[in-house]
Structures are given as C-alpha cells and as structure tokens.
Amino acid sequence: MKISSSSKIRGQIVPPPDKSISHRMLLFSSISTGKCTVHNLLRSEDTLRTMNFIKSIGAFVKDEGERIVIIPPVKLQEPSFPIDCGNSGTTSRIGMGLLARENFFSVLYGDESLSKRPMKRVVKPLSALGAKFDGRNNASNLPLSIRGGNLHSTRYVSELSSAQVKSAFIFAALSAEGESIYVENVQSRDHTEKFLSQFDLIKKDGNELKIIPGDIPAFTFEVVGDFSSAAFFLVLSIIHSNARLKINRVGLNPTRTGLLKVLKRMGGNIEIEKEEGVEPVGNIVAESSELKGTEVLPEEIPSMVDEVPLIALLGAFAEGETVVHGASELRKKESDRIEATVNILKKMGANIEGLEDGFRVRGKTPLHGAKVKSFGDHRMAMLASIAGVCSDGVEIEDAECVSISYPAFFSDLKGVME
Numbered sequence: 001m002k003i004s005s006s007s008k009i010r011g012q013i014v015p016p017p018d019k020s021i022s023h024r025m026l027l028f029s030s031i032s033t034g035k036c037t038v039h040n041l042l043r044s045e046d047t048l049r050t051m052n053f054i055k056s057i058g059a060f061v062k063d064e065g066e067r068i069v070i071i072p073p074v075k076l077q078e079p080s081f082p083i084d085c086g087n088s089g090t091t092s093r094i095g096m097g098l099l100a101r102e103n104f105f106s107v108l109y110g111d112e113s114l115s116k117r118p119m120k121r122v123v124k125p126l127s128a129l130g131a132k133f134d135g136r137n138n139a140s141n142l143p144l145s146i147r148g149g150n151l152h153s154t155r156y157v158s159e160l161s162s163a164q165v166k167s168a169f170i171f172a173a174l175s176a177e178g179e180s181i182y183v184e185n186v187q188s189r190d191h192t193e194k195f196l197s198q199f200d201l202i203k204k205d206g207n208e209l210k211i212i213p214g215d216i217p218a219f220t221f222e223v224v225g226d227f228s229s230a231a232f233f234l235v236l237s238i239i240h241s242n243a244r245l246k247i248n249r250v251g252l253n254p255t256r257t258g259l260l261k262v263l264k265r266m267g268g269n270i271e272i273e274k275e276e277g278v279e280p281v282g283n284i285v286a287e288s289s290e291l292k293g294t295e296v297l298p299e300e301i302p303s304m305v306d307e308v309p310l311i312a313l314l315g316a317f318a319e320g321e322t323v324v325h326g327a328s329e330l331r332k333k334e335s336d337r338i339e340a341t342v343n344i345l346k347k348m349g350a351n352i353e354g355l356e357d358g359f360r361v362r363g364k365t366p367l368h369g370a371k372v373k374s375f376g377d378h379r380m381a382m383l384a385s386i387a388g389v390c391s392d393g394v395e396i397e398d399a400e401c402v403s404i405s406y407p408a409f410f411s412d413l414k415g416v417m418e
C-alpha cells in the first residue's frame with residue numbers, strides 16, 4: 001500500500017463502531033434470555049470471529065444490515081469443532097470465560113500471532129472459579145481446551161490491568177453458585193461492568209467488583225464509534241500543519257480516552273461535546289497544533305493502551321522530549337508494539353529509542369518517506385499511514401490487516417486528504 005503526503009486535511013469522520021463493545025454485545029446476547037438487537041455493530045475480521053464463535057455454541061445470528069438480531073440457544077451447545085479465533089485476543093480470552101460456564105468440551109485456536117499471546121492470565125482466574133484447561137506450554141498458549149460448569153464463587157485479585165481478563169472472569173462468575181469478587185488495582189476499560197450494572201448483575205465498590213450470578217435479559221443496544229479507531233484521525237489532524245477534522249459520534253468512555261488528556265497537556269487544539277449514557281458519546285473537533293513533549297506515567301497506560309504507539313508519533317512532532325513508561329503490555333499485543341513502533345518511526349527519520357516498558361522520542365524531527373512493515377498488526381499499519389500523510393508518503397507492506405478493526409480505513413483517509 002502506497003500512501004502519499006497531503007497538503008491539506010479537512011472534513012468529517014464517522015469512526016467505525018467500537019470493537020470492544022461489539023464483541024461484548026455478541027457474547028452477552030448469546031447468554032441472554034431472549035432475542036437481542038444490536039444496532040451499529042462492527043463488521044470487521046475480529047468481530048466476525050466472535051460472531052462465528054457464538055454461532056458455534058448455538059446462537060442464531062441474522063445480519064439485517066443496519067442491525068443484527070441474535071437469538072440465543074435455550075442452553076449453550078457443545079461446539080462440534082475447534083473454534084478459530086483468528087487474530088482476535090478478545091474473542092479467545094472473553095470467549096474462554098463464556099465457555100467456562102458450561103460442563104462441555106471445547107477447543108480454541110488462533111493464527112500465528114494469537115498463538116504466541118499469553119493465555120495463563122485468563123486460565124488462572126477461570127481455574128479459581130473451577131474450570132479445567134489444557135493446552136500448549138502447560139495451558140499458557142492456544143490451542144487450549146476447556147471444560148467448565150459447576151463453578152464456585154471466589155475472590156480474585158488481579159496482577160494485571162486487563163479488560164479482557166476481567167471480562168472473562170465476569171462472564172464465568174455470572175454462572176457461579178454464589179457472589180464473586182474481582183479486584184483490579186488500576187482500572188481497565190469498563191464496558192462489561194457498565195452494561196451489566198443496568199441489570200444489577202454487578203456492583204462496584206472502589207477497586208472491587210462484586211458479580212451477582214443471574215441472567216441477562218433480552219436487550220437492544222446501539223454501539224458507539226470506536227475511540228481507538230478515531231484516534232488515528234485525531235492525531236492526524238493535530239500533527240498535520242494544515243488540518244481541521246470533525247469526528248462524529250465517537251465513544252467517550254473515560255476508561256478509554258486517556259489520549260485526550262495527553263493531547264491536551266501536549267498543547268493539542270481539541271474541542272469536545274459529550275452526551276452521557278450507558279456509554280458516553282460525542283463529537284470532537286481537532287486541528288493543527290504546536291506540540292510540546294510530555295511524560296506518560298504507568299498509571300495512565302490502561303486508559304490508552306491501544307493508543308500508546310500514537311504518542312510516539314506525536315512525540316516526533318513535539319518540541320522536546322516525550323517519554324512513555326509502564327507500557328510493557330504493548331509487547332504482548334498483535335505484535336510487539338514497542339519494537340514495531342520504534343522500527344517504523346526510526347525508518348521514517350524519528351529520533352526514537354525503545355525502552356523495556358515504553359519509549360523515548362526527541363522532537364521535532366521532520367519525517368521522510370520509507371518502506372515499512374505492518375508486522376501484520378492493524379494498528380501499526382494505521383500508525384504508518386498517518387505518519388506517511390504527514391511526511392512525504394510511505395509504502396506499507398501487508399497493510400490489508402487494517403480490516404481487523406477498521407475495514408474502511410484507507411477510504412476514510414483518502415476522503416479527508418485534499
């Protein structure tokens with residue numbers, strides 16, 4: 001994929017539906033008590049994996065275009081075949097929590113990247129509830145088999161701030177014989193809790209979540225736009241020297257929007273209009289800005305975990321030093337995102353150094369064209385594209401992986417380049 005530079009960025013973006021929320025709506029509907037309707041569900045490679053996942057345990061899914069109707073089975077069925085989770089960490093990890101509810105046998109597998117990603121983080125809390133696992137490297141990696149059912153309540157203190165791990169626990173604990181507690185020291189995204197607290201199935205008290213076993217009633221839900229996808233356009237409009245963009249109907253859940261705080265302290269010109277709801281939503285207007293470097297602290301990372309690579313790009317366009325610490329989780333994503341970010345931006349002329357748990361960038365340095373790899377990682381392909389538009393173009397190998405989360409990314413990008 002060849003991306004050219006652009007002298008002017010103008011227009012509006014309606015970001016694709018939120019990936020995290022879309023996965024959850026499919027999974028919730030498969031264990032609800034009746035017919036569910038989801039409006040504005042993301043259709044991307046990852047969420048189609050979750051759609052197949054719920055079909056293979058007996059859900060009926062009808063895609064009607066503007067909305068999707070899901071009819072859950074009366075009782076989840078044992079899948080006849082191993083379930084392919086592709087590249088999707090969320091399908092496999094939260095999916096394990098769902099499968100742990102049932103006393104049947106199931107097997108999950110994934111692509112090369114997913115097969116390398118750590119699964120013990122989910123196996124441990126689900127085993128504490130009573131589920132049984134087997135798999136590669138002593139049940140640390142896919143393929144994994146699961147046999148669950150007859151779960152007992154427990155109190156689990158997590159060593160990680162991970163919404164996938166927390167959600168897997170919650171899905172399973174909803175079917176346990178009594179109330180369970182999940183403790184997370186730094187808050188990760190809370191889409192699962194927000195949804196379930198509508199039905200009094202979960203209560204939050206400080207950093208403790210109490211999960212009250214029960215059924216999810218039939219529901220209708222509209223998915224907001226994905227902040228993590230919108231973030232590429234947000235950063236584009238801020239670092240480009242002649243830009244102004246409006247981003248419409250984007251999710252503004254504070255557990256996701258840490259990047260906005262970083263942008264503000266770097267000097268980003270942003271205006272936000274926000275509406276409250278189960279999931280807050282709003283519009284953002286952003287334009288070319290004079291940036292200064294910043295330090296991002298470990299406790300800020302969970303609220304911007306998928307946006308951290310964009311901070312490196314911002315750092316290259318900012319006066320002074322930008323440092324990120326406490327982001328070692330980035331090494332365990334679809335690619336090693338610390339290594340990939342440093343590799344891509346260095347090739348394009350940035351003064352960037354990788355750290356064990358983050359990176360250090362010294363700006364401003366003018367970026368130049370280069371041929372870079374996406375490392376098969378959708379967010380790395382989009383990062384390189386934005387860097388290319390703001391320099392003198394870029395050539396990206398294996399860029400089609402954007403379809404994991406944002407199938408229309410390249411056409412949306414073309415649409416704002418004048």
Ligand code: S3P
Pocket residue numbers: 019020021023090161162163164165167188189305306329
């Ligand atoms: C996600 C949580 C995050 C994020 C991933 C999606 C989710 O992972 O990086 O893209 O939907 O819960 P962790 O929970 O492992 O940090």
